[in-house]
Amino acid sequence: MMVAGHSFAKGKTQAKRMIVEWAAAGIRLNVGTERNAKQSLSLFADWLSSERRGDLRTCERQAAIEYLEQRAEIIQQKALDQDRQSLDRLMVYRGGQESLPRIQSERDRILKGRAYTAEQARLIAAGQRSFHATTTELSFRCSIRAHEAYTLMRADEMARSDRRSWRNDLFSGRDGVLYTVTGKGGLSRWICVPHDLAARLEERRLETPRQVTDRGVRYLQHYDIGAGQAWSQSVSSAARRQLGWSNGAHGLRHSYAQERVKELQASGYGYRDAKEICSMELGHFRSSVVEWYLR
Numbered sequence: 001m002m003v004a005g006h007s008f009a010k011g012k013t014q015a016k017r018m019i020v021e022w023a024a025a026g027i028r029l030n031v032g033t034e035r036n037a038k039q040s041l042s043l044f045a046d047w048l049s050s051e052r053r054g055d056l057r058t059c060e061r062q063a064a065i066e067y068l069e070q071r072a073e074i075i076q077q078k079a080l081d082q083d084r085q086s087l088d089r090l091m092v093y094r095g096g097q098e099s100l101p102r103i104q105s106e107r108d109r110i111l112k113g114r115a116y117t118a119e120q121a122r123l124i125a126a127g128q129r130s131f132h133a134t135t136t137e138l139s140f141r142c143s144i145r146a147h148e149a150y151t152l153m154r155a156d157e158m159a160r161s162d163r164r165s166w167r168n169d170l171f172s173g174r175d176g177v178l179y180t181v182t183g184k185g186g187l188s189r190w191i192c193v194p195h196d197l198a199a200r201l202e203e204r205r206l207e208t209p210r211q212v213t214d215r216g217v218r219y220l221q222h223y224d225i226g227a228g229q230a231w232s233q234s235v236s237s238a239a240r241r242q243l244g245w246s247n248g249a250h251g252l253r254h255s256y257a258q259e260r261v262k263e264l265q266a267s268g269y270g271y272r273d274a275k276e277i278c279s280m281e282l283g284h285f286r287s288s289v290v291e292w293y294l295r
Contacts, residue, residue: 081102126242128238139252141194179201256282260274
């Protein structure tokens with residue numbers, strides 16, 4: 001169904017028109033910057049069309065953030081910053097008051113990261129306040145990202161995204177309580193939280209959800225746990241104190257992926273199915289990404 005008032009011209013056409021509008025408004029770009037802007041805007045416009053999110057003239061700021069989060073899975077930081085610069089210029093041109101948050105390339109983080117052992121993760125958590133330690137355990141045992149900790153809700157309170165085709169055997173072999181987190185590209189997915197950890201989580205449930213802003217993005221947080229940039233920094237600091245080195249918070253997701261693929265294979269799944277299941281549990285939907293986690 002077409003959205004009323006939205007133009008679905010091809011991305012390249014929309015991008016060229018926007019550059020012309022900028023020039024008419026006195027926004028001058030050098031040759032290289034203009035070339036990069038056309039490419040970034042063209043790809044963004046095509047994504048908007050495929051997602052039915054409008055066009056370059058009508059899209060919302062949140063759509064730009066979700067697009068950059070999806071791009072962060074497949075491109076490196078330099079290219080991602082180029083995209084952000086172009087989209088930020090677009091938002092400002094359309095009257096936006098806030099700059100788009102700088103998003104870190106997940107591909108770069110995956111390639112740099114390495115897994116922690118269970119004992120290493122335990123030592124990191126032991127070196128943190130319980131506020132942050134709870135999230136460290138969640139990330140190690142359930143594979144949540146830093147900003148996803150802000151979005152944690154019980155599965156009966158928040159449905160997972162229905163625009164994806166989920167396998168019906170996720171969390172096979174695991175017993176726990178289903179919660180929902182919202183991650184890259186606005187994708188809401190289930191995580192399976194072990195019963196002992198779920199009980200401790202419910203002890204930290206807020207009577208009234210609180211509004212939180214992290215890196216320019218607003219969240220409604222339901223649990224009194226660490227999240228976002230502050231939690232990531234806490235993991236790195238605790239790891240250096242406890243271990244003498246750090247693989248960053250992302251190393252905890254590596255731990256989950258490596259353990260989970262082994263676990264699934266041991267229970268009878270083939271390697272391809274094990275990767276696909278793990279990919280969905282990580283919130284990626286791209287089995288090839290799991291290869292990076294397994295290095």
